[in-house]
Amino acid sequence: MSLDKDQVQHIATLARLKLSAEECAESVEKLSRIVEFVAQLSQVDTRGVLPMAHPLETAQRLRADAVIEVNERDRYQENAAEVSDGLYLVPKVLD
Amino acid sequence: MSVSAWEVVIGLEIHTQLATKSKIFSGASTAYGAEANTQACLVDLGYPGVLPVLNVEVIRMATLFGLAVNATIAPRSVFARKNYFYPDLPKGYQISQYELPIVEHGELFITDAEGKEKRIRITRAHLEEDAGKSIHEGLDGSSGIDLNRAGTPLLEIVSEPDLSSAKEAIAFMKKIHTIVRYLGISDGNMQEGSFRCDANVSVRPPGQEELGTRAELKNLNSFRFIEKAINFEVERQIELIEDGGKVAQETRLYDSDKNETRAMRSKEEANDYRYFPDPDLLPIEISAEFIAATRATLPELPDAKQQRFETDYELKSADAGILTASRATADYFEAVVAASDAKTQLAANWVIGELSAALNRDGLEIDNSKVAADALAGLLNRIHDNTISGKIAKQVFEAMWAGEGSADEIIAAQGLRQITDSAAIEAVVDKVIDANPGQAAEYRAGKDKLIGFFVGQVMKETQGQANPGQVNQILKDKLSK
Structure with a gap:
């Protein structure tokens, strides 16, 4: 196993997922298999090879600095669970 | 600890x-x-x-x-x-x-x-x-x-x-x-x-x-x-x-x-x-040409500007620092200097002193100053050619700030032109000495500090319009007799 239970719990916490003990054990196994599969790449000699940031061999296209969007708040907020005075409402978050 | x-x-x-x-x-x-x-x-x-x-x-x-x-x-x-x-x-x-x-x-x-x-x-x-x-x-x-x-x-x-x-x-x-x-x-x-x-x-x-x-x-x-x-x-x-x-x-x-x-x-x-x-974005490529073209648009930066102000305008380092803290202030100062015959340090003093105080008081940025650079230059010119004293200039500045017109207009309208006629100043000095025989005697007995009192009295009589240098000289001459 390349991942242990604590690591998987940590990943779950970061992803805001709650895992039961069985789910966690299952995830340890499945995620480990993925990590081990990808880890084969570390055997390749990559000296002199530039890291690839994107599979497309071209550069980013740029747009002019112009405001082209209009206010569509009412339409967008039709999809929101709850709004008030133009704000999207979410369960209270505080540090 | x-x-x-x-x-x-x-x-x-x-x-x-x-x-x-x-x-x-x-x-x-x-x-x-x-x-x-x-x-x-x-x-x-x-x-x-x-x-x-x-x-x-x-x-x-x-x-x-x-x-x-x-x-x-x-x-x-x-x-x-x-x-x-x-x-x-x-x-x-x-x-x-x-x-x-x-x-x-x-x-x-x-x-x-x-x-x-x-x-x-x-x-x-x-x-x-x-x-x-x-x-x-x-x-x-x-x-x-x-x-x-x-x-x-x-x-x-x-x-x-x-x-x-x-x-x-x-x-x-x-x-x-x-x-x-x-x-x-x-x-x-x-x-x-x-x-x-x-x-x-x-x-x-x-x-x-x-x-x-x-x-x-x-x-x-x-x-x-x-x-x-x-x-x-x-x-x-x-x-x-x-x-x-x-x-x-x-x-x-x-x-x-x-x-x-x-x-x-x-x-x-x-x-x-x-x-x-991020797979949604491709790498950004920046060409040497783009960098060169951008470099060509670099403005004079604060350190270089401060150095130039110290050298070209012979300003104190601290003053040059204040004037170059923002580009707008530096530009304003240079516009004043360009339009005025006054010494550059006088222009610096006014921008850092009276002008900044007025801007702060009204919560304004220098771009929105109620006294434009060329108007301030006009006021400094009148100090420079001795039409008004520095003290009267502050009064004129306040009137300019209040929108009462240019320095020349205000000086003419309020009759603030400095008195430089020696005969006129002598007459006032005689009057002040006559009215204060006790202080005159003390001065002559060696209490030099009283000169300030006499200058103050003469200035009061002339509503501050007498040329301070001349007042000083005439007072000293007359009191030593």
Whole structure:
């Protein structure tokens, strides 16, 4: 196993997922298999090879600095669970 | 506890909002103060299926900044996703730069406590998008999210831990603040959050190579708070260590009401951002031609301008520093000098003194001054040619500020022209000496200081319009007889 239970719990916490003990054990196994599969790449000699940031061999296209969007708040907020005075409402978050 | 037994090490991360019209990855407006969520489009809201398209202006601005701090502009840089969950970040990640930032290896010079020039290295400056705002008050168990700010372009400027006191940190930050405004790439408005800073603070025994464990102070949005927060944190760490404790590596929030820093628990666990290159964005390529063209637009920078003001206008270093702290003030001063025959130091004194005081009093920026540069030059000309004294000039200035006309118009309308006719001044002096025989006798008996009293009396008689130099001379002549 390349991942242990604590690591998987940590990943779950970061992803805001709650895992039961069985789910966690299952995830340890499945995620480990993925990590081990990808880890084969570390055997390749990559000296002199530039890291690839994107599979497309071209550069980013740029747009002019112009405001082209209009206010569509009412339409967008039709999809929101709850709004008030133009704000999207979410369960209270505080540090 | 003794602060001197410890060496303070500070590195800063400065977030500067770039002054673009539209957002970094969308065509929504970045204007401040709009009604909530009216400037948040589908890209900013993180709707499925949308794609970010990069604003060319942020590339130009970041390049300009890099050139201004003598940094390397990366010919190829990459956007990465910084993953964390917070309601004001709808996508669940912030688009930022990680391994390959657009600007690296810059430098800036500040003046340290001993007045010596100190080089501060700039590790990097990278582009990223800002998050939205959360509102916690008055919503009854909910938090409200305004995503107008989401997607506003930021340039995060990161220094090496080369700063050794709160004062140096402030000096560095002020310099960056001046530069970004000189370059016109940010309005630097701290109240609106366009310019804010995190500080990494640690202490170590002098001579120790290894850095101490650092705490990251968040949310420092005024120069005064930064200084207080750093000083508080330094003392907290020293006390902790001297009492046998250990500094924890953590994020701490500065509370300006209590003047203390406290740990932000929620940040601890989440401090694992799992950066990876953003597949939605291709690498940015910047050509040598683009860099050269951008370099050609670099304005004269604050240090060079200050140096030139000292040399060309023969100003005191401190005055040159004040006048070049903003480009608008420097331009105003140069316009005054160009339009006036008066000595440059007199022009400097007036811009730094009367003009700044009036601007402060009315809460105005120099661009909106009620007395334009050529109008102030007109007033200085009248001081220069002895039409009015410096004291009367202040009175004229107030009238100009109140919109009563040009210096010449006010001087004529109020009859403020200086009395330089010796006969007229002599008559007043005779009258004052006759009216104060006691003081005259004391002066003649050796109480020199009384000259001030006599000058004051003559000035009072002439409503301040007598030429002070002549008054002094005539008084001395007459009293010594």
